Amino acid sequence: MKHRFKNYKVIVVAAMYFSCVFVLAGCGFKDIDKRVFVTGIGIDPAEKEEGGYKVTLKLSLPVASIKSSTGPNYEYLVYEGETLAEAIRILETHTDKILEFGHTKIIVINEELLQENMKDFMDYFVRRSDIQLIAWVAAAKTSAESILRVEPSAESAVSSTLVNFFGSNGTESPFITSTFLYEFRRDMLSDGVDAVLPLVEATEDKKELIVNKSLVVKEKSKPFELTAEQSKYYNTLLNGMSGFSYKAEKEDLTFVINMEKTTVHYKVIMDDGKPTSIKMNVKMIGVIGQSNKNLALNNLKEYDKIAAEAVKKKITDFLTTVQEKNLDPIGFGLRYRTMMLYDKNTISEWQKAYPDLPFDVSVDVALKGTGAIE
Amino acid sequence: MTNSKENPTTPKLMVDLKEQMNPSFDVMLIPLQLEDEVAFLLYLKTAVDGDKLQSIIIKPFFEMKSAQHYGAYIQSSPDLLAIKSEDNIPLELTKGSVLIAVQQNFFLIDVKKVNTSTVQQTLMEPTVYGPQQALSEDILTNLNIIRHRYKEPTLKIEILELKDKTHNDIAIIYDEQTVKPAILKTIQKRIKELDTTLIQSAGELQLYLNGKRFTLFPTLMLTERPDRICYNLDAGKVILMIDGSPHALIAPVVFFDFMVSMEDNYHLFWVTSFTLVLRYFGLITCLTLPALYVAITSYNPDIFRTELALTVAGSRIGVPYPSFIEVLFMLVFMELLTEASIRLPKAISATATTVGGLILGTAATEAALTSNIMIIIVSAVAISSFVIPINEMSFSIRFCRYILLAFTTFFGTVGFILGFLGILMFLINKESFGEPYLKMYWKSRRSEKGVKSE
Amino acid sequence: MSRFLYYFIFLTMVSNIIASVPKILLFESKTGAIPSMIAAVIIGTIFIYILVKLFNSFPGKNLPEMLKAHTPKWFAYPVLFYLFLCWFCAGLITLITYVFLFITFFSPETSIVITTFAFVLVISFGILMKSRSMLYMAEIVIVLFVPIIFFLLIKFYANPKLDWDFIKISMMHINHVPSYWAFGASLYLFVGIADLVIFNKLFTKKHKMGWKQVLIIGLTGTAVLFTTFFVPIGYNGVEQIADLTFPWVSTSDSIRMKYGLIERVIFIFILAFLGIAFVSLLLHWHVALKILESIFEFKRLKWKGKLLAPYIFVILFGIISLVLTRKLTQYQLFSLSNYFYGSLPIFFTVLIISLVVVKRRAKL
Numbered sequence A: 001m002k003h004r005f006k007n008y009k010v011i012v013v014a015a016m017y018f019s020c021v022f023v024l025a026g027c028g029f030k031d032i033d034k035r036v037f038v039t040g041i042g043i044d045p046a047e048k049e050e051g052g053y054k055v056t057l058k059l060s061l062p063v064a065s066i067k068s069s070t071g072p073n074y075e076y077l078v079y080e081g082e083t084l085a086e087a088i089r090i091l092e093t094h095t096d097k098i099l100e101f102g103h104t105k106i107i108v109i110n111e112e113l114l115q116e117n118m119k120d121f122m123d124y125f126v127r128r129s130d131i132q133l134i135a136w137v138a139a140a141k142t143s144a145e146s147i148l149r150v151e152p153s154a155e156s157a158v159s160s161t162l163v164n165f166f167g168s169n170g171t172e173s174p175f176i177t178s179t180f181l182y183e184f185r186r187d188m189l190s191d192g193v194d195a196v197l198p199l200v201e202a203t204e205d206k207k208e209l210i211v212n213k214s215l216v217v218k219e220k221s222k223p224f225e226l227t228a229e230q231s232k233y234y235n236t237l238l239n240g241m242s243g244f245s246y247k248a249e250k251e252d253l254t255f256v257i258n259m260e261k262t263t264v265h266y267k268v269i270m271d272d273g274k275p276t277s278i279k280m281n282v283k284m285i286g287v288i289g290q291s292n293k294n295l296a297l298n299n300l301k302e303y304d305k306i307a308a309e310a311v312k313k314k315i316t317d318f319l320t321t322v323q324e325k326n327l328d329p330i331g332f333g334l335r336y337r338t339m340m341l342y343d344k345n346t347i348s349e350w351q352k353a354y355p356d357l358p359f360d361v362s363v364d365v366a367l368k369g370t371g372a373i374e
Numbered sequence B: 001m002t003n004s005k006e007n008p009t010t011p012k013l014m015v016d017l018k019e020q021m022n023p024s025f026d027v028m029l030i031p032l033q034l035e036d037e038v039a040f041l042l043y044l045k046t047a048v049d050g051d052k053l054q055s056i057i058i059k060p061f062f063e064m065k066s067a068q069h070y071g072a073y074i075q076s077s078p079d080l081l082a083i084k085s086e087d088n089i090p091l092e093l094t095k096g097s098v099l100i101a102v103q104q105n106f107f108l109i110d111v112k113k114v115n116t117s118t119v120q121q122t123l124m125e126p127t128v129y130g131p132q133q134a135l136s137e138d139i140l141t142n143l144n145i146i147r148h149r150y151k152e153p154t155l156k157i158e159i160l161e162l163k164d165k166t167h168n169d170i171a172i173i174y175d176e177q178t179v180k181p182a183i184l185k186t187i188q189k190r191i192k193e194l195d196t197t198l199i200q201s202a203g204e205l206q207l208y209l210n211g212k213r214f215t216l217f218p219t220l221m222l223t224e225r226p227d228r229i230c231y232n233l234d235a236g237k238v239i240l241m242i243d244g245s246p247h248a249l250i251a252p253v254v255f256f257d258f259m260v261s262m263e264d265n266y267h268l269f270w271v272t273s274f275t276l277v278l279r280y281f282g283l284i285t286c287l288t289l290p291a292l293y294v295a296i297t298s299y300n301p302d303i304f305r306t307e308l309a310l311t312v313a314g315s316r317i318g319v320p321y322p323s324f325i326e327v328l329f330m331l332v333f334m335e336l337l338t339e340a341s342i343r344l345p346k347a348i349s350a351t352a353t354t355v356g357g358l359i360l361g362t363a364a365t366e367a368a369l370t371s372n373i374m375i376i377i378v379s380a381v382a383i384s385s386f387v388i389p390i391n392e393m394s395f396s397i398r399f400c401r402y403i404l405l406a407f408t409t410f411f412g413t414v415g416f417i418l419g420f421l422g423i424l425m426f427l428i429n430k431e432s433f434g435e436p437y438l439k440m441y442w443k444s445r446r447s448e449k450g451v452k453s454e
Numbered sequence C: 001m002s003r004f005l006y007y008f009i010f011l012t013m014v015s016n017i018i019a020s021v022p023k024i025l026l027f028e029s030k031t032g033a034i035p036s037m038i039a040a041v042i043i044g045t046i047f048i049y050i051l052v053k054l055f056n057s058f059p060g061k062n063l064p065e066m067l068k069a070h071t072p073k074w075f076a077y078p079v080l081f082y083l084f085l086c087w088f089c090a091g092l093i094t095l096i097t098y099v100f101l102f103i104t105f106f107s108p109e110t111s112i113v114i115t116t117f118a119f120v121l122v123i124s125f126g127i128l129m130k131s132r133s134m135l136y137m138a139e140i141v142i143v144l145f146v147p148i149i150f151f152l153l154i155k156f157y158a159n160p161k162l163d164w165d166f167i168k169i170s171m172m173h174i175n176h177v178p179s180y181w182a183f184g185a186s187l188y189l190f191v192g193i194a195d196l197v198i199f200n201k202l203f204t205k206k207h208k209m210g211w212k213q214v215l216i217i218g219l220t221g222t223a224v225l226f227t228t229f230f231v232p233i234g235y236n237g238v239e240q241i242a243d244l245t246f247p248w249v250s251t252s253d254s255i256r257m258k259y260g261l262i263e264r265v266i267f268i269f270i271l272a273f274l275g276i277a278f279v280s281l282l283l284h285w286h287v288a289l290k291i292l293e294s295i296f297e298f299k300r301l302k303w304k305g306k307l308l309a310p311y312i313f314v315i316l317f318g319i320i321s322l323v324l325t326r327k328l329t330q331y332q333l334f335s336l337s338n339y340f341y342g343s344l345p346i347f348f349t350v351l352i353i354s355l356v357v358v359k360r361r362a363k364l
Helices: A007-024 A084-094 A118-127 A144-149 A181-189 A228-239 A297-324 A332-337 A346-356 B012-021 B050-063 B067-075 B088-095 B139-149 B181-192 B202-209 B226-234 B255-259 B262-266 B269-299 B306-315 B323-343 B346-366 B372-385 B391-411 B413-429 B446-450 C003-018 C021-027 C033-056 C063-070 C073-105 C112-127 C131-158 C164-174 C180-202 C211-236 C247-252 C265-295 C309-327 C330-342 C344-363
Strands: A035-045 A053-060 A074-081 A098-100 A106-110 A136-140 A195-202 A209-217 A224-226 A244-250 A253-271 A274-291 A359-369 B027-034 B037-044 B097-102 B105-110 B155-161 B169-175 B221-223 B238-242 B248-251
Touching: A035 A144, A035 B306, A053 A084, A053 A144, A074 A084, A074 A144, A084 A098, A084 A118, A106 A144, A118 A181, A136 A144, A136 A181, A136 A209, A144 A195, A181 A195, A181 C211, A209 A228, A224 A228, A228 A253, A228 A297, A244 A297, A253 A297, A253 A332, A253 A359, A274 A297, A274 A346, A297 A346, A297 A359, A332 A346, A332 C164, B012 B027, B012 B037, B012 B088, B012 B097, B027 B050, B037 B050, B037 B067, B037 B088, B050 B067, B050 B097, B067 B097, B067 B105, B088 B097, B088 B105, B139 B155, B139 B169, B139 B226, B139 B238, B155 B181, B169 B181, B169 B226, B181 B202, B181 B238, B202 B221, B202 B238, B202 B248, B221 B226, B226 B238, B226 B248, B226 B262, B255 B269, B255 B391, B262 B269, B269 B323, B269 B372, B269 B391, B269 B413, B306 B372, B323 B346, B323 B372, B323 B391, B346 B372, B372 B391, B391 B413, B391 C112, B413 C112, B413 C131, B413 C265, C003 C021, C003 C073, C003 C131, C003 C180, C003 C211, C003 C247, C003 C265, C021 C033, C021 C180, C021 C211, C021 C247, C021 C330, C033 C164, C033 C180, C033 C211, C033 C344, C063 C073, C063 C180, C063 C265, C063 C344, C073 C112, C073 C247, C073 C265, C073 C309, C073 C330, C073 C344, C112 C265, C112 C309, C131 C180, C131 C211, C131 C247, C131 C265, C164 C211, C180 C211, C180 C265, C180 C330, C180 C344, C211 C247, C247 C265, C265 C309, C330 C344
Parallel strands: A035 A098, A035 A106, A106 A136, A136 A195, A274 A359
Antiparallel strands: A035 A053, A053 A074, A195 A209, A209 A224, A244 A253, A253 A274, B027 B037, B037 B097, B097 B105, B155 B169, B169 B238, B221 B248, B238 B248
């Protein structure tokens, strides 16, 4: 009589299975409650020693019951060291749990650090493969630590306010510049374009954060601060951000237009192998948001013209301001480089020519209506 | 009156047979006598149908004019069995035949009493709209059901007898037009080669037909639905039935057969597609979720978005052991619950699930022995494993889950994916009577002729 | 053409992304990668055409059988051994590169041996399977994983952050002499068809190979090569692209799924390509094993009626890969793959010559 299976064999296999599970599990096995998530990294210049860094890590602590917890639960680790790697190594000894950088969503850098040796710490973030390349990079006014430490009262348990500013996660506004880590690295290291970072400020009572300015960063020169208005133009021109609103005035008529869609085309006009001017076409579609007078629908064409004139002036203003500083946040240089076969001298030629290039901006505004009232 | 007429000599064969079968109390050897005409009956009282015996064997004897007429009557009975050899007779007697001796001639008539021919309700594979009747435990009733549902002259039924102690009949049913001859031959050969002492149910037969000792996935399908049987007959498969079992076996089967519910044929296209997608989703969930939990919580907590990771981390606060023990612990309890509710009488099983599922689950999280998320996962796994229409497959998948869990625990996330691919590979390499178990079936199979089967 | 042939071709094409092909190409991005890619697409498609045509003359036979039957031993065995080496290396490079990138990006804490062991364990079981099962496995993995890869591709191309200016700048580097190494690396995309060496045994029908098939293969090759080369540039810029060790993985980390359960595309990318890498490794090593079996037939080594030789070979494969993943540095791996890709033109030549020889001899 053949047995279907011998029971003891099955038991032996099961026993081996369980013992293997217990013995072998261990390499790389670390439970989630033994890890602590670093959600933000802040870098300031060191206070004690020259050339060093002060690193602030923002740790999100898990809460047992999200529904009943009142607010966010954060912990901050701060340490000064000669290099980033060193400081973070030391910080690992400041907590009983393993630091998990996979959830680092934001890297805040003190604006003072954004002129020299940027490659130095950028290298660390990119080389460390567990830090996301889609972390947001932001510049901080006064100090990165203080920005990270702001805990707005509207914040809920498992979300981070600072992160929600960027990438249209929560709020959407053309004033906010969002820059990924890889984007920052790409634009900073490439010739023909300059990186732009959002500038984060805290209110005086350290309760709220304000993000509406930006910083154009270029290696070996002081970062240039774009005002809120300029940031708005930058974001509209580069990313076609919606929500752009603009005030147009003519004689005694004043109205505000809300742009829904913006498309931008630009090219470098060449003559005889040399760049002669930059041509930019902007198309905007929008509605009127506010007005001091009754508006007639049949006059829309006229309003289009008034608005186009005004926007054109502003855009030209913005472009010449950054041009004067020899900065190129839009990337005209890149566009120029795509227009000819590779040559060693292309870049230096462009750099010579750019500061004096005239801008030729044409704006075309198409208003869809006057809103809910005429 | 001669002596012989008063006490007609019992045929020697019958006497011998009776001797052979003593001391069973139910062996009956009775003479029938009317004037000069004599006949003898030998049967087992417990195996035959008394009424039938009375009405078709005994009563006609007294109504006939002569034993010769009676002999002719018996000979034309539809239940007449051929006597192959004398050794065969005791076996037929035990099956419920009666041996009749008329004028030196012996006849075997089948008057077996079957108490199991009632057709049952579908239990294992219930449908909402399909036929509600399943098979019975009597093979003749079952064959009748099939014949009734599949009225094709090409439907062939071969009966073989098992060589074991039950001597049950096995019916091999197939549609001559659609069946693949090679597969039919393999099945016939396997059945003839069976060498076991006792086979009582279709499930058991399936194990022996497998041809391998350790098997994880069924290579024959067990079903109780006549409509499924006909559906598969039409698809060219071979159906096996064994007397005394309310289930039929379908061979060969492929993996996808186990994911089909008969209900699919009775619904609208999009409804069916939706349920099919749902079923595969259930399959994947039930297979991977526990392993995924270990991979996510213990190896790569950075995969999920931060909010989710923090929620998981939060729910695990205070759980005193590593995640894989937590998973194993909860899974085993879940299996116990399932097992208990199958074995328990129906009236109690509801209580068991309530006590086990609700009270235990809540208490375990309250006591911080498991995380809330774990409870959700375990219940999701339990529910989704019931979505698989054929129970056998659901059992196999339940087992695979542990293999995947072990792989993940050893090797982390890479082990999880590799384990999954490994299980896939195992299924692909498997064969059911020469047919590949798992492969993509495209609409036109003609293009596959280019690939030679090894 | 049987759909399985397309699978061989497309699997290898797609799997180039996780091998060292993008690294080598991007390394040469300023010195002639583009012309060599163009050359590779043309020559690779021609190679595929010739090979399919040649194999068409021998339906249902594999190369070792053909060589043994029609050529002298001094010719057959060295050729077979060379082919074995190539296939083994192809598999080995895929394995080690994948393990390296997995360790770097996915679980830096896990030991490299454990990860490799996980691969070796499943692969050993896999390559011992029947050849026919391989085809079905390839098909199922393609059906399961290719939709994910297509989804990722759409994500890569539809993202407004993909800066086409960078891509155009890199295209301006077309005025260079083709580089041999970049050519070899691009030729790797077309090596998949050579799996026919063993799998031809399963194809009893002749494959149709007309201009339609050539066009499909050529266009797909171009598209894949374009994606391999230009998408990382679009995300990471032209100047510093050569610095990245795993350009494609870093690129995949540049995409974010705002509403996804998994926010970082990199994880989906790595796991989807795990399936592709796995099947490509499976096919390569299965071919390698079969060729090795045909060279060394240890008929005496038997246990319970089973030939032991394949098991020994598989264990050897496993040990070699375990040792090498531990010993090799990233630079050594890079140069090993470089030399391997560089030898591909020779590989194709040897294969075609031996097939031609067999064809001539068979007709005698």
